[in-house]
Amino acid sequence: MATDYTHIILADDDEDDRMFFTDAFDELKMTVKVTTYNDGVYLMDYLNQEDAILPNILFLDLNMPRKSGMECLKEIKENSRFKDVVIAIYSTSASEEDIENTFIKGANIYIKKPSDFKVLKKVLSNVVTTNWQYHTNGLNKDNFLLRL
Amino acid sequence: MIIKRIYKSSWFVKVVFVVSLFAIIFIAGLGYKHITNLSKSTEMVIHTYKVNVELEQILSYLKDSETGQRGYIITQDSLYLKPFIEGRKKVNNSFAELKYLTSDNPEQQKNLKELSSLIDKRLDNLEIASNYAANDQTDLTRFKDVFQEGKNYMGAIRNKLNYMISIENDLLKKRKEEYVSDARFTPVFLYSLILLTLVLMYAAYAKINSNLEKLKKSNQQLEIFKESTNQSEIINKHGSWRWNVEEDSFYFSDNLFRLLGEEPGSFAQTIENFMKFVHPEDVEKLSSQVDEMKENKDLPFIVYRVIHKSGDTRYLKAYGKSTVNSEGITQLLGTTTDITDEIDxxxxxxxxxxxxxxxxxxxxxxxxxxxxxLQEPLRKIQTFLSRLEDREQDNFSESGKKYVERINNAASRMRLLIDDLLQYSRTNKSDEILKNSDINKLLEDAQQDLAEVIVAKNATITTVKIPEMKVIPFQIQQLFGNLIGNSLKYSAKDRNPIIAISYDKVEASDDQQLSKALYDEYHRITISDNGIGFEQEYAEKIFTLFNRLHNKDEYSGTGIGLSICKKIVDNHSGFIFAKGEPNIGAVFSIYLPLV
CATH class of the missing domain: 1.20.5 (Single alpha-helices involved in coiled-coils or other helix-helix interfaces)
Known part of the structure; x- marks a missing residue:
């Protein structure tokens, strides 16, 4: 298995957001492999394949048709196969309720989609370069929402 | 006072009647006694006369005997002896009579005895003298002695008789006196007693009369009260009922009939008839509660439905309580109210x-x-704009760049509006709980959020120590954030912002602005600045939604920030007031109740 690049998956139903996401990584020129899925059902179909290559970081949009990010998060956390996957919530809203719920369900970080492409690049590079082993140990509700 | 009280007391009449009854019995007794006395006195007088007559009689018989004896002595004719012999017999008869008449008087009995012996002696003497005469011995000295002796005896008898008569006369006199005093005293006493009884009876009569008058008045009052109760039952839509459980008899007030949609008295007052009106679904519930009422004698509130003949369904609520009346009869007193309107x-x-x-x-x-x-498309517009600016900058003409910049400004403003509006709508009281919070910490956090602007504007913020308060922490932090943010935003261009935060405790009665206060004491936190200030006439207007005093080209803003402040303070049952002076500064005073 190749370990020289970071495997990243994004599940988001919004085409523009998927484009910003891949464009940002393209411009960042990082050694990453980005795969995107159009909703939660596609994502889980892929992850549930036995030979699926599991991502290092999974970006989950919350508001998706068919299967929401919250449902995906729940399924993933219930399956020990995915215990090493870092889960980043990637959502338009940053309501207290959503932040609280995803934190309790075991997500690693909450990202509010920025409205500036430069900021987006900065956020994504930050998340990818974070030492998650270390970060997860010190995780608490205050630093759960990513602030830049 | 005491007399008045006695007169007023309820037992007065009874006492008067008892006293009068006794007085009458007493009068009757006294009258009877008086009449008995009178007839006794009469008897006594007759008795005395009888005694006296008999005594005189005795003397006269003795004289007859004496005369007969003398005739015999002179004539020696036995014819004259007859009255002498009869005289003795008659004296004996009178004696027996006298003995009987004076049986109640020991003194006279004693006198009688002495008299009897004297008379015996006299008669014996007469006999002796007669014997002398029969034997013709009248010339003897002996005879003369006997004769003399007889005369002496006669004198003694006469004395004795006179003495006895005088005793009887004395007795008569005494009895007469007694009778006279009795006769004089008794009528006066009786008369006054009757008068007194009459007075008492009159008082009792007056008392009964006044009681009757009072009773009449009370009855009138009761009548009025009954009528007003009837009216109040009609106006309040309630009816009352009484239930004598022992006799199983009911009384329904007029309005209770009306509550059932019936005319007063239109059906017999029984529980069965009442039940006919009850909604079929409620009959069982009500019946079981009625049974319970019989046992417990106290009815809890019951709500049930009745159906009028017209088909209307009404909701009734009933309450009952058992009472014991003055005759010792237990009955349930109840009230039933139409609560259909309430339920509606x-x-x-x-x-x-x-x-x-x-x-x-x-x-x-x-x-x-x-x-x-709404945020999603906006965010995309902004992201695309940032991409345009980033990558296509060189391909734009000057005006194209300007347009992109304008679009960017408009989008930013829309974001600000959306964010502020959201914040405003989230600032609801909802179910946020007030908790004891460190206000100093909240103030510090609010400053922390604004750290960048504070540094950029080179602002000085002074604070004092503020005690703990019961608040919704995140809202108060936002309140401070908005107010300090406002001071920073509306700072004067020619001087560094100075913001002073102070605290004190005020009595609601001491502060004119707190005329509508619900609490006695308030915390007052004031935030004053040296910014551009405002005209005092806008002091209230600035708290209304979307109200702005400045053109958005001069100062960015949505007109929501201070509305949020007002809402937060309202949530805390507090007040916020603003005071401004153009180009000098603004003062915001927050009042939070001391609870």
């Missing part, structure tokens, strides 16, 4: 509440739309 109002209110809840839900849904769905 309640239902309407419930419906309104549901509508309101629905509205709130819609509002929340709108919040979500605003926070998510």
């Amino acid at each position: 109002h309640y239902n309407t209110l419930e419906k309104r509440n549901q509508e309101l809840e629905l509205n709130n839900k819609e509002l929340q849904a709108f919040n979500y739309v605003a926070s998510h769905d």
